[in-house]
Amino acid sequence: MTEAPPETAAPEGAARDGSAARFVVEPVGAYDHAHAVGLLAAHSVPGAEATDVAAATHARLVELGSGAARASYRLDLSFASTRVDVAMTGPDGVLPTEATIDEARRVVRTWLDLDTDLDDVERGFADDRVLGPLVAARPGIRVTGNPDGFETAVMTVLGQQVSLAAARTFTGRLVAAYGEPVAGTGLTRFPRADRLAAADVDELRAAVGVTNSRARTIHALAEVVADGLVIAPDVDHADARRRLLAVPGIGPWTVEYLAVRALGDRDAWPAGDLVLRRVMGGLTTKQAEAAGAAWSPWRAYALFHLWAAVLPTAP
Numbered sequence: 554m555t556e557a558p559p560e561t562a563a564p565e566g567a568a569r570d571g572s573a574a575r576f577v578v579e580p581v582g583a584y585d586h587a588h589a590v591g592l593l594a595a596h597s598v599p600g601a602e603a604t605d606v607a608a609a610t611h612a613r614l615v616e617l618g619s620g621a622a623r624a625s626y627r628l629d630l631s632f633a634s635t636r637v638d639v640a641m642t643g644p645d646g647v648l649p650t651e652a653t654i655d656e657a658r659r660v661v662r663t664w665l666d667l668d669t670d671l672d673d674v675e676r677g678f679a680d681d682r683v684l685g686p687l688v689a690a691r692p693g694i695r696v697t698g699n700p701d702g703f704e705t706a707v708m709t710v711l712g713q714q715v716s717l718a719a720a721r722t723f724t725g726r727l728v729a730a731y732g733e734p735v736a737g738t739g740l741t742r743f744p745r746a747d748r749l750a751a752a753d754v755d756e757l758r759a760a761v762g763v764t765n766s767r768a769r770t771i772h773a774l775a776e777v778v779a780d781g782l783v784i785a786p787d788v789d790h791a792d793a794r795r796r797l798l799a800v801p802g803i804g805p806w807t808v809e810y811l812a813v814r815a816l817g818d819r820d821a822w823p824a825g826d827l828v829l830r831r832v833m834g835g836l837t838t839k840q841a842e843a844a845g846a847a848w849s850p851w852r853a854y855a856l857f858h859l860w861a862a863v864l865p866t867a868p
Contacts, residue, residue: 572737574641574649576658580667583693586632588861589665592697595717598708599725600741601732609633614740615660615700617653627738628657634693637665645737663786663817666695674851678858683833684848687858694861696853702784702815703775704743706797709807710770711763723761727771730760749775770802786817813853822852829856832863 586609593611594604602613609632614625624647629640641649641657649657662668675692678684688694699705707727712720731744731752749757749771758768774797778784782796793816797808805825812821823829824842833841848855 572642572648574654576639576641576654577636578639578658578661578665578667579636580665580693580695581669582671584634584667584695585691585693586634586637588691588694588857589697590632596699596708596721598704598721598728598743600728601704601725601743603740612740613700614735614738614742615657617656617660618650625735625738625742626653626657627735627740628661630661637661637667642738644735660700664698664700666697666817669695669819671695671854674854677851678848678855681847684855684858687862691858691861694854694857696813696817696819696857698786698814698817701743702811703746703778705815706774706778706784706807706811707743707749707771709810710767710774710803711761713767713802713807723763726761727757731757746775746778750779766802770800773800774803784811784815786815788816790816790818813856819853820850822849822856826856828864829859832859 590604590606590609590611593602594606597604597611602611604611610630611632612627612629615628616623617626618624624644626644626647626649627642629642631638631640639657639661641654643649643653671693675688678688708720708724711723711727715723728741728743731748732741733744734741752772752775754765754768754772757772758765761768761771763771777796777800782793784793784797790812794808794812797803797811798805806823809821809823810826812818813823822842822845824845825838826841830836830838830841833844836844845852845855
């Protein structure tokens with residue numbers, strides 16, 4: 554038997570199954586995987602993602618690799634309380650390499666917030682009269698994000714002042730009109746920023762079915778990202794916030810929401826969020842900002858527990 558060449562050998566902890574690579578990621582401590590699956594389902598973009606709540610599975614494309622080797626890989630995630638099994642498939646003719654498998658593992662851990670020791674977070678909330686009972690009822694809620702910051706930003710803009718279901722519909726139309734089907738994966742890649750930046754605003758508005766102002770915001774956001782703005786956990790958060798706020802049509806709520814789900818800021822707090830203010834007793838934005846101060850530096854976890862108390866996480 555000959556040894557597999559280095560570029561195709563699966564790394565330690567991974568296995569190959571034909572053209573797919575398989576590996577397991579485990580959370581540090583408790584994991585409410587049902588919450589994660591429900592949240593992914595509630596935000597699942599038609600055509601670009603596929604979620605089965607009953608089976609606790611989710612699939613999407615993730616960009617991996619660098620330079621000419623960069624490609625869209627399909628990740629199929631199967632959730633359980635102690636682990637997430639991942640199957641990784643490249644586009645037609647592209648096999649996952651040791652480097653892309655390792656990168657995929659890091660992406661999944663960050664995306665699902667698997668490295669946080671929730672004991673520290675939950676001890677901080679245990680004696681709080683609001684959060685204490687919520688954490689006791691559902692320990693293991695983590696801040697599920699998104700591996701594509703631009704995608705998250707676009708969907709968040711499309712979700713301004715409409716229901717989450719409407720946001721999914723609008724985003725699905727955007728994917729159908731401007732996305733790129735990836736052969737061998739069964740999914741369509743979310744439109745890249747340069748593609749949307751080059752689009753005609755009126756055609757974009759008609760394709761998605763949104764207002765002129767919303768289409769202009771999407772176009773302006775795409776231009777900023779195509780020009781170099783990166784929306785990801787490893788960037789300067791203050792600079793990313795500043796540049797996002799400068800985009801016409803993007804305000805403080807959108808920026809703080811993106812700080813939670815795309816920048817990975819665990820102390821981000823969208824005090825203007827309508828659902829958040831409602832569950833806190835009908836507070837104003839200013840009052841919600843003041844009330845949230847007690848939960849720093851873990852306000853994003855407080856947010857997710859408060860949302861989980863009142864919102865269905867699956868469509």
